Amino acid sequence: MEKLSNYVSVEKLDVVCNSIEKAHGLPNECYLGGDYTKYERKYLFEDKWVVIGVASSLKNIGDATPFNLLGIPLIILRDKFNKIRVFHNVCSHRGYKLLQEPCRIKNALRCPYHSWAYDLNGKLISTPHLGGMDKNDAEGFDKSNSNLHEVRSHIWLDMIFVNISNNQIPFEEYINPLNQRWSKFWPEEDQSLIVHAGDSGYFLLEAKCNWKFAIENYCESYHLPWVHPGLNSYSKLEDHYHIQGLPNRFAGQGTLVYNPRFEGGETFPNFPNWPKENEKIAEYVALFPNVMLGIHRDHYYVYWLEPISHNFTKEHMDIYYVGEEAAYSSKFQSLREQNYKQWHSIQSEDLSIIEGMQDGRQSPIFNGGNFSPIMDNPTHHFNKWVAQELLSTY
Ligand code: FES
Ligand SMILES: [Fe+2]
Known part of the structure; x- marks a missing residue:
């Protein structure tokens, strides 16, 4: 493989790694195809757990x-x-x-x-x-x-991870920081309670953009009031907090108040050890490179990305509940449908946003962007992960 500097400016990647006030986002080359894509496939996919x-x-x-x-x-x-x-x-x-x-x-x-x-x-x-x-x-x-x-x-939480190059640390070690973080919500023995929904459990969205825009967007809640006014009514921007994993392998956001209202009076069963005082917490974490997870007291989802090309990405959504009854029985069917519709509409709202970012990257004057030092930290965290992983090959 040729040198990194043949595909993307090393100086610009260095700038991504600056403190957030002085950093720019990843340079345009990282989104516009060409030979860079081969480099990314090798170092960000084949060499990682994906x-x-x-x-x-x-x-x-x-x-x-x-x-x-x-x-x-x-x-x-x-x-x-x-x-x-x-x-x-x-x-x-x-x-x-x-x-x-x-x-x-x-x-x-x-x-x-x-x-x-x-x-x-x-x-x-x-x-x-x-x-x-x-x-x-x-x-x-x-x-x-x-x-x-x-x-x-x-296999972890039903996801199939592969490390094509067989060069990564063991998966258990790799996932340990996130596992630790989530052990307060679902200790390991509770993780096996997840059951893929028997109906209303899967959808596919097609995004005409680079896979990284989906991750960058998922990492921040800053856009909630404008892009997701519905979600923002029961999971408000001000109730959100940042998540930035160390070592740098994941980032995202959590909300203290996730409180959707569904019709019919039923509620899904909860994870048995989910802390009562934090019932309404939900966390949304992008595990790099290509999966976005959502955990709530009563359901979990895997939103995983299948990059097809530099400007086309398939987004697969799989939804899980706590136990067979919640996932399969007719008692919860209407709730499952409502929950599915809700996530389908929220994730669809992001589509035109991330596609618009692909279009913006055609601008030769764009410098990768300037982050809000308060609101964009997890997105910067992901950009730094990409830049550092690329620079480490140089
Ligand atoms: S058997 Fe000949 S290519 Fe597979
Ligand atoms: Fe969004």
Whole structure:
């Protein structure tokens, strides 16, 4: 890979790392495509723990789905032991992209080209006519050298994390600061109570902009009164506080008063150890690079980003409740629908904002922006993360 300075000005990245009063945001090059995108894919995605989906989207043993991480073809599957596994999606014979569509693998994943087949552990188990007609083995050909390549992965709160380059610290260590922070709301044993909503539990938004704008916007509550007047009526700007993880891996905001009003008189069950005195607290944290989380006394969501190109991002929203009943029963169906609609409308309100920021980046005079030293700290925190990670490769 060529030097960082060939893609983006190192001086400008240094300025991002200044104290907030003197810092600018990331320079335009970081949003406008070109060769910079390759650099970012390597250092901000392949070399990090990134989210590529949620485990509950693959319900049954053998369920498999293809996923492209900025062009890198992957297979996510549920193996015979009910464990989520991730493999590179390329046949070890001549490199056909093995899996094209989601499917349920019965015994083997068979390549359509010459019918080599792999089991759910990625092991090459069948190579028809490899040694000539009706000879499925060949002297000197060791099948065990041609298994699928597994990707290092970890499941946390239903998210599927991968570290493509296999170079990161262990996931447990990586996530520890956020886990610690949230242990007062849901000690680890309560985290297993989350259940993906059986209905009204998923939506997809498509943003015609760079993935980083979604994170930057998520980090701050400054825009609430103007972009989300509805939300701001029950979760007001003045009730918010900043979150800036150290070491720098996450940032966001919390509210002391999250108090939506739904019709029907029902309320969802709470996490059992959520502190009573802080019932109305909710926290919204972006875990870098590509996932935004929301936790509340009675529900949790994963809003994860699938960057497609420098100016197109898919935003996947998965919503969870506390226990099966809240997630599935008809008793809570109307509440689930109302909650879904609420989040769908809030996240949609942000779309035109972040797309407008993409447009603004075409301006040659824009210096990356000037932060409010009081309101924009978590957004600056994220910008610094990007700049520091890039600079550390220089
Ligand atoms: S490329 Fe897959 S079997 Fe030949
Ligand atoms: Fe917003």
